[in-house]
Amino acid sequence: MSTSRIRREVDEALLAFVDRQRPALLRISGDLAPLMSALDALLGGGKRLRPAFCYWGWRAAGGADGPDIVTAAASLELLQASALIHDDVMDSSDTRRGQPSVHRRFEALHRAQSWPGDGEAFGGGAAILLGDLCLAWSGEMFETCGLADAVRGRGRAVYDLMRTEVMCGQYLDMLEGTRGEASVSTALRVVEYKSAKYTIERPLHLGAALAGARPDVISALASYGLPLGIAFQLRDDVLGVFGDPAETGKPAGDDLREGKRTVLIALTLERASAPQAAALRRRLGDPDLDRPGVDELRAIIQETGGLTACEAMIERYLGEAEKALEAAPITTEAHEALSALAVAATTRVT
Amino acid sequence: MSTSRIRREVDEALLAFVDRQRPALLRISGDLAPLMSALDALLGGGKRLRPAFCYWGWRAAGGADGPDIVTAAASLELLQASALIHDDVMDSSDTRRGQPSVHRRFEALHRAQSWPGDGEAFGGGAAILLGDLCLAWSGEMFETCGLADAVRGRGRAVYDLMRTEVMCGQYLDMLEGTRGEASVSTALRVVEYKSAKYTIERPLHLGAALAGARPDVISALASYGLPLGIAFQLRDDVLGVFGDPAETGKPAGDDLREGKRTVLIALTLERASAPQAAALRRRLGDPDLDRPGVDELRAIIQETGGLTACEAMIERYLGEAEKALEAAPITTEAHEALSALAVAATTRVT
Structure with a gap:
């Protein structure tokens, strides 16, 4: 199909x-x-x-x-x-x-x-x-x-876990947003639960569990799904700052206006000079941030090398996912579809 | 038990x-x-x-x-x-x-x-x-x-319906609160979905469906549960205005402060003189309503006969529930427990 x-x-x-x-x-x-x-x-x-x-x-x-x-x-x-x-x-x-x-x-x-x-x-x-x-x-x-009841029964534990994980991930995301600055590793923990597991690893796992998958298949799919899920969210973070509104369905730079403490922002702050960091902190989360303000923050994210570091991270996680997929004991058809989905989930649209 | x-x-x-x-x-x-x-x-x-x-x-x-x-x-x-x-x-x-x-x-x-x-x-x-x-x-x-799967399967449709009904009832409740004045019949429709079905009729129905009840048992339980559920909510409305905070877990007169458009309020407005209605409308929903303000509104609800009318309605619905219970084709033990629950759900605690 x-x-x-x-x-x-x-x-x-x-x-x-x-x-x-x-x-x-x-x-x-x-x-x-x-x-x-x-x-x-x-x-x-x-x-x-x-x-x-x-x-x-x-x-x-x-x-x-x-x-x-x-x-x-x-x-x-x-x-x-x-x-x-x-x-x-x-x-x-x-x-x-x-x-x-x-x-x-x-x-x-x-x-x-x-x-x-x-x-x-x-x-x-x-x-x-x-x-x-x-x-x-x-x-x-x-x-x-x-x-059948027995088939659904095989997937229910994953389904339940996925719901708990995404709600907990959302809470942690909000908590980091409220506490202010998140490090790259804290931001990545949020990405893992709120997004990577929820969007890719658990849906794959759910489908596989419903089908009564062997443990080695589940484990191979996790090795592909989790890094791909992280790459997916990092791409989403980049799009939230640099994406085309026609593609994202959100106004340009909306993540900046909402003050999201993404991995992209953490990577930028790690690399920023004191004046760059001060400017970013001052404007991030300003609901009235206008187009020149968005452009100013975009420039900081680019000039510090934050964007390049994030793109490199996406490539690394995507490479990890692709490697795991190659080794996965699954049919050629599934291999091809998952390979195409990896591209669809992480494609740069700008 | x-x-x-x-x-x-x-x-x-x-x-x-x-x-x-x-x-x-x-x-x-x-x-x-x-x-x-x-x-x-x-x-x-x-x-x-x-x-x-x-x-x-x-x-x-x-x-x-x-x-x-x-x-x-x-x-x-x-x-x-x-x-x-x-x-x-x-x-x-x-x-x-x-x-x-x-x-x-x-x-x-x-x-x-x-x-x-x-x-x-x-x-x-x-x-x-x-x-x-x-x-x-x-x-x-x-x-x-x-x-067992087959047992849960018998109840699932009721479970699903109950969740949909309570969420829809909550929306209708909020809608009436926002639109302002609700008539007795509009307020009763909210009571039916938000509370009567959700609190009593559907839980009974769920238990019965799980047990594989005959249609006459389901129908007898509905004839008992729906009026009892309405009586329960009307009692709750009275407690929301006149209840003891130690019993309700809410400050005295909290429903007045929240401006809830309950059946009790609708019955009062139906019976109020122009100055009484104006006073009630002016203060209802005032978040700063203090204790003298609560007492003023309580007096209006009593003096108009709104409270008496609501108590009479509770008695009527409770009587209907008791009559249906008497005729229900269920065991003596269940009959006794449901009779005790009817009292527990509608007891006046003031």
């Missing part, structure tokens, strides 16, 4: 699941329609990376193609929707996937309807609840995917 | 589950310890009503006593913990179960550690994430309760 075909099938499975929930919600009340529209809009975007890794983890371990594993894999997209919606509330982000974030969308509804009361609180509350709904639905979609 | 014994066993099952998660979290990072302490504190309180109804739904349908159903039932307490944590963020509540709410607890941690950055945002973010963790863990606890 090609990566574009699996993407299409994941989209179809998601749509089918959401379309089964829709009438149940509207039966409770027509007032719930905006929750469904916000979810439809959010699910319209996204690269479906986690479902793809889950599906190919299954195939790599010898699982046969079929609609049930695609549905199980697609459930990860609802987990991701929940994480994004709540993350945007926590970061007060205005945009996601090129559209208003869910809480901003409900603030706009509040304004458009001229409701009394606090629109920001309404938007935040609606987003918390829609995120909760997506989290509950991801579990429901996984458990009702059609795979 | 007595209601106090089931309560103790639910507590033990919860503690055992949380204690299994604890080392996994601390292995990720010692920085996660405050999440566990906040959860321990929250789970120290609570009446365990939902697990009790779930357990007795199972017994009513002929299920045998045993630890697995107690664990499945106890998982509802984690779902409830998630709902409470997120609800307190949405309502900006300071207290829960007589202690600081989770977001306030993390605000205090931020202050105590003299971290830079925004303490309120940190508290809110930590609470969103801990609520997410509790929601994920409730599903995990249910799926790993020890009941």
Whole structure:
């Protein structure tokens, strides 16, 4: 199965699941329609990376193609929707996937309807609840995917661990952001749990566990997935500063405005002169950072060699992943798909 | 099994589950310890009503006593913990179960550690994430309760429906709060989904479905559970205005300060003179409402006859529940336990 075909099938499975929930919600009340529209809009975007890794983890371990594993894999997209919606509330982000974030969308509804009361609180509350709904639905979609009880039972421990890890990673990320400066190694620990395991290693592991993979296959996939996941997040950090808004779905330099304490920033601070470090610290996290401000910080990240160091780190982790993939005891087809996914997950788009 | 014994066993099952998660979290990072302490504190309180109804739904349908159903039932307490944590963020509540709410607890941690950055945002973010963790863990606890796949499979649709209903009910509740005035019938619709089904009808239904109940048993339990659930919420509304802080775990008159658009308030407004209605509308939702202000609003709710009407409504729904219970085709033991639970859920404590 090609990566574009699996993407299409994941989209179809998601749509089918959401379309089964829709009438149940509207039966409770027509007032719930905006929750469904916000979810439809959010699910319209996204690269479906986690479902793809889950599906190919299954195939790599010898699982046969079929609609049930695609549905199980697609459930990860609802987990991701929940994480994004709540993350945007926590970061007060205005945009996601090129559209208003869910809480901003409900603030706009509040304004458009001229409701009394606090629109920001309404938007935040609606987003918390829609995120909760997506989290509950991801579990429901996984458990009702059609795979036999015994098959789902083999994957459940990984599924549970993945959810715990991503939530803990998010907390650690927020904690580092609040404490201020993070070292390269602290920032990497956040990357590991919040992103690398959650986006790549665990989805692969889940697919493989569902298929009843041998320990050597699980271990080979971890040796490929974890470094690839780190490379993926480092690429995302670079895009958060230098990326094209048309590609990232976020305004230019949005990570700088949010003051994210990424590995890229830590690498820059390690290399910065005192005036460069002072300038970076002063402007990082300024919600009013304008385009010249973004350009100033971009220049510091480039001139210190922070960007070059980060690109070198991406190359190193990617190389490690590729080496592990070469040695992995999996089918040629899975090998080719995972090789293509490694490129897709870490490609430079600027 | 007595209601106090089931309560103790639910507590033990919860503690055992949380204690299994604890080392996994601390292995990720010692920085996660405050999440566990906040959860321990929250789970120290609570009446365990939902697990009790779930357990007795199972017994009513002929299920045998045993630890697995107690664990499945106890998982509802984690779902409830998630709902409470997120609800307190949405309502900006300071207290829960007589202690600081989770977001306030993390605000205090931020202050105590003299971290830079925004303490309120940190508290809110930590609470969103801990609520997410509790929601994920409730599903995990249910799926790993020890009941056979086929048994859990019989209950899963109810479990899923219950989660969707409570989240939708919460949204409708917030919507009515934002739109301002709710009629008695609108407020009752919120009560039905946010509270009556979620607290009583669905837990009973879940237990019964897990036990493979006949349709007439399910239907009899619904005829008992839904009106009892409405009576429970109306009692809670009365306690939110008139309750003793030592019993409610919330400051006196907290629902007035939060501006909750309860059935009690709707009944009062229906009966209020123009000056009474104006006074109520002016002060309701004022976060700075002091004790004399609370007393003024309490007087209006009593003098209009709003309180009497609400008490009469509680009696009516409770009577309906008791009548349905009498006719239910269930064992004498289940009948007695559900009768005692009806009293526990709706008792006047002032």
